[in-house]
Amino acid sequence: xxxxxxxxxxxxxxxxxxxxxxxxxxxxxxxxxxxxxxxxxxxxxxxxxxxxxxxxxxxxxxxxxxxxxxxxxxxxxxxxxxxxxxxxxxxxxxxxxxxxxxxxxxxxxxxxxxxx
Amino acid sequence: xxxxxxxxxxxxxxxxxxxxxxxxxxxxxxxxxxxxxxxxxxxxxxxxxxxxxxxxxxxxxxxxxxxxxxxxxxxxxxxxxxxxxxxxxxxxxxxxxxxxxxxxxxxxxxxxxxxxxxxxxxxxxxxxxxxxxxxxxxxxxxxxxxxxxxxxxxxx
Numbered sequence: 001x002x003x004x005x006x007x008x009x010x011x012x013x014x015x016x017x018x019x020x021x022x023x024x025x026x027x028x029x030x031x032x033x034x035x036x037x038x039x040x041x042x043x044x045x046x047x048x049x050x051x052x053x054x055x056x057x058x059x060x061x062x063x064x065x066x067x068x069x070x071x072x073x074x075x076x077x078x079x080x081x082x083x084x085x086x087x088x089x090x091x092x093x094x095x096x097x098x099x100x101x102x103x104x105x106x107x108x109x110x111x112x113x114x115x116x
Numbered sequence: 117x118x119x120x121x122x123x124x125x126x127x128x129x130x131x132x133x134x135x136x137x138x139x140x141x142x143x144x145x146x147x148x149x150x151x152x153x154x155x156x157x158x159x160x161x162x163x164x165x166x167x168x169x170x171x172x173x174x175x176x177x178x179x180x181x182x183x184x185x186x187x188x189x190x191x192x193x194x195x196x197x198x199x200x201x202x203x204x205x206x207x208x209x210x211x212x213x214x215x216x217x218x219x220x221x222x223x224x225x226x227x228x229x230x231x232x233x234x235x236x237x238x239x240x241x242x243x244x245x246x247x248x249x250x251x252x253x254x255x256x257x258x259x260x261x262x263x264x265x266x267x268x269x270x271x272x
Contacts, residue, residue, distance in 0.1 A: 038206050041228075045205040045221065054212035056202065063202075063210055071209060078207075 008110050011103055018100040025093045032089065036082045039075055046072045127253045132261070135254045142247045146240065153236045160229045167222045170215050173198060 046068075049055070055071045056063040130138070173181075173195070182190040201218040202210045213221065 035207075041225075042206045042209055045211070049211060056210040056212075058208035058210060066209075075207070075209075 004110055004114050008107065008114065011107050011110065015100065015103045015107060018096055018103060022093060022096045022100065025089055025096060029086065029089045029093065032082055032086050036079065036086065039079045039082065043072070043075050043079060046075060127250060130253075132254060132257045135250060135257065139247065139250050139254065142243060142250065146243050146247065149236055149240050149243065153233060153240070156229050156233050156236065160226055160233075163222045163226050163229070167219055167226075170201065170219055170222075174215050 051068050055066050057066045179194045183193040199214050203213045203218045203221050
C-alpha cells in the first residue's frame with residue numbers, strides 16, 4: 001500500500017516541476033515576442049533610410065556611429081536569431097506539455113489503483 | 117444580455133464550480149488586458165511629449181535653453197542646430213533626422229499604438245460581456261440549486 005502512495009507523491013512532484021517548466025518557457029516565449037516586435041519596428045524604420053543616414057548604436061552609455069548596411073544587417077540577423085529561438089522554445093513547450101499530460105495520465109491511473 | 121446561442125448552451129451545461137473557475141480566469145485576463153492598455157497609453161503620451169518638444173524647439177526664436185543635468189539641476193546652454201535630432205528608433209539604434217522626419221517617426225508610432233489600443237479595447241469589451249453572461253448563468257444556477265434544496269427540505 002505504501003509503495004503506490006510513494007509513487008503517487010513522486011509523480012505529483014514531477015508533475016508540479018513540469019508545470020513550472022512550462023510556465024517558465026511561456027514567460028521566455030512572450031519576452032522573445034516583445035523583442036521580435038521591437039526589432040521588426042527597427043527594421044521597417046531602416047527600410048525608410050539610406051546610406052546617407054547617420055546611424056548610431058547605443059553601447060553602454062555611449063553612442064557609436066555605425067554604417068547603414070552594417071546596422072541593417074545586424075538587425076536582420078537578430079530577427080533571424082530571435083525567430084530561431086522562438087521555434088526552439090515552442091518545441092520545448094509542446095514537449096513539456098506532452099510530458100505533463102503523460103504524467104497526469106499516470107497519476108490518474110495510480111489514483112484509481114489506490115482507491116480500489 | 118443575449119449572447120450567442122452556442123455560447124449559452126456551453127455555459128449552462130457547466131457545473132457551478134467550473135463556472136466560478138471560468139470567471140476567475142476571465143477576471144485575470146481582463147486585469148492583464150487593462151494593464152496592457154495602460155502601458156500603451158503611457159507609451160503614447162511619452163511619444164506625444166517628444167513631438168511637442170520638437171515643436172516647441174522649432175517655434176522658439178532664441179537658441180538659449182536649459183540643459184538638464186539631473187531632474188533638479190540645469191545648465192544654461194545654446195542649441196547650435198535646430199533641425200537635427202537624434203531619434204531613438206528602438207533596440208539601442210539612434211538615427212540623425214530633421215525635425216519633420218523625427219516627428220514622422222513619432223507620429224507613426226503613435227498611430228500604431230492607437231491601433232493596438234483599439235484592438236485591446238475591443239477585446240476588453242468582449243471579455244466584459246462574457247463575464248456578464250457567466251455571472252448571469254451562475255446566478256441562475258444558484259437560484260435553481262436553492263429552490264431544489266428548499267423543495268427537498270419540504271419533502272423531508
